[in-house]
Amino acid sequence: xxxxxxxxxxxxxxxxxxxxxxxxxxxxxxxxxxxxxxxxxxxxxxxxxxxxxxxxxxxxxxxxxxxxxxxxxxxxxxxxxxxxxxxxxxxxxxxxxxxxxxxxxxxxxxxxxxxxxxxxxxxxxxxxxxxxxxxxxxxxxxxxxxxxxxxxx
Amino acid sequence: xxxxxxxxxxxxxxxxxxxxxxxxxxxxxxxxxxxxxxxxxxxxxxxxxxxxxxxxxxxxxxxxxxxxxxxxxxxxxxxxxxxxxxxxxxxxxxxxxxxxxxxxxxxxxxxxxxxxxxxxxxxxxxxxxxxxxxxxxxxxxxxxxxxxxxxxxxxxxxxxxxxxxxxxxxxxxxxxxxxxxxxxxxxxxxxxxxxxxxxxxxxxxxxxxxxxxxxxxxxxxxxxxxxxxxxxxxxxxxxxxxxxxxxxxxxxxxxxxxxxxxxxxxxxxxxxxxxxxxxxxxxxxxxxxxxxxxxxxxxxxxxxxxxxxxxxxxxxxxxxxxxxxxxxxxxxxxxxxxxxxxxxxxxxxxxxxxxxxxxxxxxxxxxxxxxxxxxxxxxxxxxxxxxxxxxxxxxxxxxxxxxxxxxxxxxxxxxxxxxxxxxxxxxxxxxxxxxxxxxxxxxxxxxxxxxxxxxxxxxxxxxxxxxxxxxxxxxxxxxxxxxxxxxxxxxxxxxxxxxxxxxxxxxxxxxxxxxxxxxxxxxxxxxxxxxxxxxxxxxxxxxxxxxxxxxxxxxxxxxxxxxxxxxxxxxxxxxxxxxxxxxxxxxxxxxxxxxxxxxxxxxxxxxxxxxxxxxxxxxxxxxxxxxxxxxxxxxxxxxxxxxxxxxxxxxxxxxxxxxxxxxxxxxxxxxxxxxxxxxxxxxxxxxxxxxxxxxxxxxxxxxxxxxxxxxxxxxxxxxxxxxxxxxxxxxxxxxxxxxxxxxxxxxxxxxxxxxxxxxxxxxxxxxxxxxxxxxxxxxxxxxxxxxxxxxxxxxxxxxxxxxxxxxxxxxxxxxxxxxxxxxxx
Ligand code: FES
Ligand code: FES
Numbered sequence: 001x002x003x004x005x006x007x008x009x010x011x012x013x014x015x016x017x018x019x020x021x022x023x024x025x026x027x028x029x030x031x032x033x034x035x036x037x038x039x040x041x042x043x044x045x046x047x048x049x050x051x052x053x054x055x056x057x058x059x060x061x062x063x064x065x066x067x068x069x070x071x072x073x074x075x076x077x078x079x080x081x082x083x084x085x086x087x088x089x090x091x092x093x094x095x096x097x098x099x100x101x102x103x104x105x106x107x108x109x110x111x112x113x114x115x116x117x118x119x120x121x122x123x124x125x126x127x128x129x130x131x132x133x134x135x136x137x138x139x140x141x142x143x144x145x146x147x148x149x150x151x152x153x
Numbered sequence: 154x155x156x157x158x159x160x161x162x163x164x165x166x167x168x169x170x171x172x173x174x175x176x177x178x179x180x181x182x183x184x185x186x187x188x189x190x191x192x193x194x195x196x197x198x199x200x201x202x203x204x205x206x207x208x209x210x211x212x213x214x215x216x217x218x219x220x221x222x223x224x225x226x227x228x229x230x231x232x233x234x235x236x237x238x239x240x241x242x243x244x245x246x247x248x249x250x251x252x253x254x255x256x257x258x259x260x261x262x263x264x265x266x267x268x269x270x271x272x273x274x275x276x277x278x279x280x281x282x283x284x285x286x287x288x289x290x291x292x293x294x295x296x297x298x299x300x301x302x303x304x305x306x307x308x309x310x311x312x313x314x315x316x317x318x319x320x321x322x323x324x325x326x327x328x329x330x331x332x333x334x335x336x337x338x339x340x341x342x343x344x345x346x347x348x349x350x351x352x353x354x355x356x357x358x359x360x361x362x363x364x365x366x367x368x369x370x371x372x373x374x375x376x377x378x379x380x381x382x383x384x385x386x387x388x389x390x391x392x393x394x395x396x397x398x399x400x401x402x403x404x405x406x407x408x409x410x411x412x413x414x415x416x417x418x419x420x421x422x423x424x425x426x427x428x429x430x431x432x433x434x435x436x437x438x439x440x441x442x443x444x445x446x447x448x449x450x451x452x453x454x455x456x457x458x459x460x461x462x463x464x465x466x467x468x469x470x471x472x473x474x475x476x477x478x479x480x481x482x483x484x485x486x487x488x489x490x491x492x493x494x495x496x497x498x499x500x501x502x503x504x505x506x507x508x509x510x511x512x513x514x515x516x517x518x519x520x521x522x523x524x525x526x527x528x529x530x531x532x533x534x535x536x537x538x539x540x541x542x543x544x545x546x547x548x549x550x551x552x553x554x555x556x557x558x559x560x561x562x563x564x565x566x567x568x569x570x571x572x573x574x575x576x577x578x579x580x581x582x583x584x585x586x587x588x589x590x591x592x593x594x595x596x597x598x599x600x601x602x603x604x605x606x607x608x609x610x611x612x613x614x615x616x617x618x619x620x621x622x623x624x625x626x627x628x629x630x631x632x633x634x635x636x637x638x639x640x641x642x643x644x645x646x647x648x649x650x651x652x653x654x655x656x657x658x659x660x661x662x663x664x665x666x667x668x669x670x671x672x673x674x675x676x677x678x679x680x681x682x683x684x685x686x687x688x689x690x691x692x693x694x695x696x697x698x699x700x701x702x703x704x705x706x707x708x709x710x711x712x713x714x715x716x717x718x719x720x721x722x723x724x725x726x727x728x729x730x731x732x733x734x735x736x737x738x739x740x741x742x743x744x745x746x747x748x749x750x751x752x753x754x755x756x757x758x759x760x761x762x763x764x765x766x767x768x769x770x771x772x773x774x775x776x777x778x779x780x781x782x783x784x785x786x787x788x789x790x791x792x793x794x795x796x797x798x799x800x801x802x803x804x805x806x807x808x809x810x811x812x813x814x815x816x817x818x819x820x821x822x823x824x825x826x827x828x829x830x831x832x833x834x835x836x837x838x839x840x841x842x843x844x845x846x847x848x849x850x851x852x853x854x855x856x857x858x859x860x861x862x863x864x865x866x867x868x869x870x871x872x873x874x875x876x877x878x879x880x881x882x883x884x885x886x887x888x889x890x891x892x893x894x895x896x897x898x899x900x901x902x903x904x905x906x907x908x909x910x911x912x913x914x915x916x917x918x919x920x921x922x923x924x925x926x927x928x929x930x931x932x933x934x935x936x937x938x939x940x941x942x943x944x945x946x947x948x949x950x951x952x953x954x955x956x957x958x959x960x961x962x963x964x965x966x967x968x969x970x971x972x973x974x975x976x977x978x
Pocket of ligand 1: 039040041042044045046048049050061062063
């Protein structure tokens with residue numbers, strides 16, 4: 001297959017890439033760029049473990065073809081920390097026991113970041129809606145919802 | 154020594170040792186491991202759920218460029234089967250396939266695409282056999298056999314008193330049948346491993362493995378290698394819930410076979426579809442409960458018969474069903490008990506360990522029965538449980554004297570008080586019928602802690618203080634997300650008087666810690682924690698002896714606290730922990746402790762089903778408040794109370810997390826989840842079809858943690874992982890009854906069951922029975938039941954989906970015959 005050239009910004013770093021047009025964003029991140037923080041759980045857009053932000057919007061990277069990110073700005077879990085400091089969301093997840101096995105955590109963090117960027121003080125129902133596409137089998141969501149709700153409190 | 158109130162670290166919500174890695178994306182799960190020149194391993198799976206293999210031709214696949222190995226069963230150098238209790242699970246099927254998840258051949262290739270292409274070129278010739286999907290049909294001597302000459306491979310029993318006498322003493326008999334479903338563990342991380350050739354021969358496998366030591370044993374046996382040449386390393390586990398045991402063992406063995414064949418690293422990753430197709434599930438049970446009861450609500454006899462669908466392989470069925478047989482009567486007094494449980498082979502997915510381990514099924518039946526009983530004798534659900542529930546000194550069905558603090562009534566009282574249970578229960582049941590109806594339901598249980606008399610129960614934990622005062626801990630207990638590493642670290646930190654940030658926990662590696670058995674049965678805290686405490690005490694003793702020499706003070710007058718050596722009397726800091734560690738090193742003293750904890754004695758007499766089954770027990774009570782839409786059958790859980798005696802919460806936040814997560818999983822069990830298999834073919838292979846509870850389904854949950862410290866646990870701690878998961882379904886089912894007056898006998902209570910009382914869709918094609926037996930014979934086996942609403946229900950055991958419901962018995966019989974005739978046609 002003929003490769004195509006794209007340029008994109010991931011976690012504030014500029015990338016110029018030669019890619020197979022049929023590769024998914026999830027595969028590109030994990031297999032080619034070594035950004036394995038984004039997780040693969042179902043590959044059909046159901047579990048949310050692969051959630052990343054494209055221009056600030058939360059999307060399932062397993063459903064996006066890599067060429068679609070040409071010229072766009074991406075954020076993955078690896079980019080949440082800034083200058084060696086945890087993002088308040090990360091800190092809040094740690095403080096409120098919102099992490100168990102941690103496999104859903106990167107996706108949860110990205111979905112909730114998108115929410116908080118839009119709506120810094122969401123109501124519980126808004127939080128639950130924002131993460132309803134992120135499956136977690138461990139926590140029952142309670143402490144995750146708490147952690148998100150308390151970030152800006 | 155510190156007393157309970159002075160604990161610095163125990164009982165606090167200390168941050169998990171693994172949390173930082175998990176929120177930053179640094180945590181490495183199995184699929185995140187990659188090395189240069191790794192090959193991709195892939196499995197060719199069965200085409201039929203039950204078939205003889207006549208011929209496997211791999212020649213075309215071998216010729217594909219980029220393929221480095223193609224293996225079948227004949228290439229396995231050692232044992233071709235594995236299994237913890239019964240060794241009959243095929244690593245690769247040789248003579249026949251027994252379910253659709255069976256592997257038939259393996260490929261290692263340069264890329265995943267090449268491996269997939271090569272797979273499609275392997276030609277397998279099959280001779281299909283009759284497919285056995287119904288466990289009761291499987292027990293029939295005429296049914297085709299899946300292994301050996303009997304499909305029934307487990308029969309456990311419990312015998313106490315004389316049930317005939319008990320039934321004779323009863324005023325009336327309650328007899329009910331219950332059914333539960335296959336449940337998928339649904340860990341969000343699919344299975345993955347990376348196998349690498351080891352430098353001194355053998356293999357090193359890093360993977361999402363729950364029970365490393367049994368996986369190592371089976372891998373070594375298959376490869377014909379000694380245990381020291383097979384190293385299994387645990388990657389950070391993305392959930393397991395009992396599910397990453399045999400499913401991972403087979404993947405580890407397969408990757409190791411390819412790795413040794415090619416002398417190259419081999420990576421294997423399951424897609425979600427492969428994972429659901431191959432992995433084992435929670436056992437579906439058919440439960441027949443018969444109780445003899447007095448008018449005052451006393452239970453005079455319990456006769457219980459349970460059939461568990463074991464699927465294609467034995468797996469953990471012998472142990473899972475053993476827990477069920479021990480706990481089948483619930484925590485209720487009854488002098489006359491006769492319980493029999495059978496596990497049988499079918500061509501369904503095999504079934505094994507899943508959080509709860511044989512308790513969710515029996516709790517559903519017991520707690521439904523308890524509410525049925527309450528209704529019959531005109532009591533409320535709390536009264537009837539308080540009347541019949543165990544207290545300290547109770548003798549269980551297996552003859553065990555419960556000498557510890559039996560807190561069943563305490564958890565019942567606390568849970569019900571929290572939500573005003575009795576008042577709401579009375580109110581809801583007398584409310585007129587409207588479209589939306591509320592209801593509230595109660596369920597409670599007792600549960601044996603750790604493995605019990607089902608296995609050797611011992612754990613090793615290692616603590617090593619470095620010369621700069623930092624600490625490394627490792628253990629044979631694995632962390633799957635439940636927080637075992639954090640609990641063990643807290644115990645070590647408490648004993649050593651240091652802060653948690655000094656501790657680094659290593660993921661388990663079978664070559665570096667002793668075989669500690671499986672991390673199952675909620676034994677992580679009580680067993681791993683006890684071993685951690687012993688290890689820390691060894692190091693503590695060395696530190697204090699050295700400190701005594703350093704200061705000239707008595708060991709008794711010194712303590713380690715807040716990262717310092719303290720003179721107890723004056724409270725003065727004499728040296729920092731770091732200085733003390735350095736001093737030990739200077740003096741040539743080992744600041745290394747190996748703690749080994751073996752559980753207290755348990756006993757079991759298999760012939761009579763009597764014994765001290767578990768060394769201690771935990772107690773819990775759950776309450777669900779629901780709203781049922783009587784027009785659609787939709788059930789919303791509005792509120793939930795979950796009260797558990799955990800002995801001692803080592804980490805409060807983690808205990809709450811276990812409770813919340815357990816309730817959510819129990820809610821899925823009660824309302825949503827069902828892995829359906831039709832004629833051996835699974836109907837759900839991904840999360841679009843298999844629905845898990847989302848953040849919108851899980852209600853507000855009030856967790857109540859009761860702490861009656863147990864002398865046999867570290868700092869009094871017992872367990873919570875499984876208890877938290879085993880009561881939500883019956884609480885919800887009882888709440889639905891309270892709302893609608895309709896009792897659900899089959900899980901899950903999805904729309905059809907709540908609305909119609911049965912499942913809407915029927916399996917289309919029968920496997921073996923109908924083609925073989927005539928209608929009359931089948932009609933002879935029909936059983937009829939008078940339902941509470943006065944209508945008759947009939948079904949034929951062993952024929953799923955053949956049932957009828959009519960006003961009179963005769964009508965019901967006719968209808969049943971019609972349904973049956975249609976089936977045959
Ligand atoms: S992997 Fe993308 S949604 Fe599950
Ligand atoms: S923490 Fe395990 S899936 Fe969410």
